[in-house]
Amino acid sequence: MTQDADVDRLVRLRIRALRLARGWSLDTLAERAYLSPSNLSRIETGARRIALDQLVAIARALDATIDQLVESPEDEDVVIRPHRDERRGMTTWTLTSSRTPGGLTVAKMLITTPPPPLDEAGVHPGRDWFTVLRGTAALRLGERIIVVEAGNAAEFSTMVPHAIGAHGPDPVEILTILTAEGRHAHEQD
Known part of the structure; x- marks a missing residue:
């Protein structure tokens, strides 16, 4: 996978994981983000690309920031040297x-x-x-x-x-x- 595809996949996984962690259905998140449930489903499954305006609305609905949704998963950020x-x-x-x-x-x-x-x-x-x-x-x-x-x-x-x-x-x-x-x-x- 390319780096862009990796980030895209990671963002989709984070959106779905945050939705499920809150106990929300697709309908609930879609309503909060002002999207249709079918559109949100296609975003989560990768059947549709995520537009910036959709990402902003989804992040806001999840009480997250865009930075949190797209931040790097690299291990370099894990170890802290006190x-x-x-x-x-x-x-x-x-x-x-x-x-x-x-x-x-x-x-x-x-x-x-x-x-x-x-x-x-x-x-x-x-x-x-x-x-x-x-x-x-x-x-x-x-x-x-x-x-x-x-x-x-x-x-x-x-x-x-x-x-x-x-x-x-x-x-x-x-x-x-x-x-x-x-x-x-x-x-x-």
């Missing part, structure tokens, strides 16, 4: 690529120091989430210190001054999800 960053008693490994939807960042952190005092805690729009993989975390939320043990998770508003540190003498290892604002704020630390 970026390691060490500062102030914290080692961070960024585990997501720059193409992550919504600008979310997943990172693993090894923290060896307690959370900083309130006047050094950060604030930014959004929410942060983390789970403790090993050790015990001390989460500063304003004046409060919340202890989060291994196997537990925390989610909190980041408009409250916050910081995460190790609780006690042993380091804590966490897995965290940060919004774009959170990632930027944590890079400034």
